[in-house]
Amino acid sequence: MRMRTCVSSMAAGSSMEWLKSVKGVILDMCGVLYDSGEGGGQAIHGSIEAVKRLMDSGLIVRFCTNETQNTREKFVQKLRAMGFDISVSHVFSPAPALVRILRERRLRPHLLVHDDLMPEFDDVDTSSPNCVVIGDAADKFSYQNLNEAFRVLIGLEKPLLFSLGQGRYYKETDGLKLDVGVFMKALEYACDVQAEVVGKPSADFFQTVLNDMSLQPHEAVMIGDDLLNDVGGAQRCGMKGIQVRTGKYRPSDEKHPSVRADGYVDDLAAATDAILTNH
Template sequence: MADTGWPGCAKSLKGVILDLCGVLYDSGEGDGVAITGSIEAVKKLKASDLQLRFCTNETQATRDKFVAKLQRLGFDICVSEVFPPAPAAIAVLKERRLRPHLLVHDGLLPEFDSVDKTNPNCVIIGDAAEHFSYQNLNEAFRVLIGLEKPVLFSLGQGRYYKETDGLKLDVGVYMKALEYACDLKAEVIGKPSTTFFQSVLNDMGLQPHEALMIGDDLLNDVGGAQHCGMKGVQVRTGKYRPSDEMHPTVTADGTVDNLAQAVDMILNQRGQ
């Protein structure tokens, strides 16, 4: 009988999905810093018979610029392998003929150049970092409260993330503020959305049970992947907290020290 637990499940895997920030690197001043062993771990996965994709809630830069940063850090990675929320959000806007008011980081704005933003009938919120001022949040609130049918999209719903100088509040905190103020529920585009994970699986041509997610965020990476039908493994880097291993509702299929250890365990199980 096939072993469905971690790491035995690695024998039957066909693909691996990696989070980026907190797994491959820690963001911060300049390009940030690669996490020890992660550059080599990505090389090993690419040399194996497994498909590899990167699933991120990064919204402080366009996909092209974000990938260029990772390449400068030393990672073998290309744009087509990376799935951030913004391109998925643009597809939703065009499909539903929505015109957004944007509360996002300046670095992400070029991603929305092709989108009509006149007379907004929805709001998109991303990790705006220092742009999360009272004035900017209030402006987004006024757009929403003035709509007959307010629509709020959140590019992810993370609580916090780790940079080189410490933990930082993430978009989910501000999403909750707008939800509360406007008495509505945001539509999340990005992790932990099942639709978002499924889009990555579709690109790989795989079923959920054939893929494994590795991330530092217990709820959005691991929990989101498990809800979609995948296995989820948490690394003890990035935003990991020891309390994650005793969480009341989400239990990772495995917990490892870092990406390098996870990859070695996967490849050892596969005899590679």
């Protein structure tokens, strides 16, 4: 019964022949593997077994997240406690990628990020800031903190703003929450500057994951709950994208005027059925 459900949920009129050439799968995490919330959140039904099936199939599996409320190590610890068998080296998140950029360009950031993410920047010089970095700072997105970031940015001769992702909202167990993209847009508007996004949907971010997998874009599929950042970002890189109807998914996503997923499925378990049946 699940297989018939999965097949019928693929994009209307589309062929599933492309799944036969898939050699790797990139998984979004929040909203696909689990829903976040108090106590660390909870695994989405069937997702733990689905990840194991993908890994056991011989496909190359990587995890691509815009999670910026924790270091990558602590984030993986949380997921392992839920029952996922995930290696830190297989998880790609924005903060480590940004730290490399800051070092390469000799930049000193003013940080507006979550307290639990601060250890990622322990070795970064933050004196006399010449750029601003924002992530999902949650309750730290106060007027005072946003205004401080604004003052640093507007005071620079060449304002430089980095955003760890550009999501509009995400889902926790108690409902939807505003994401970093909302506050990024506020600073862009106030300072007449365009942020450099590190994380999804950045093409460079997706390409880093593909390079680690040693795959070409057409050989990989992205599975996510965010139509624009997960699916749309992957498609712009030449990958296929499947949207799950969990996490931040909204029924209106399937009628979006400019982005259409290559498949819509109920959850990661259904996506896994489709991939392994056609692989």
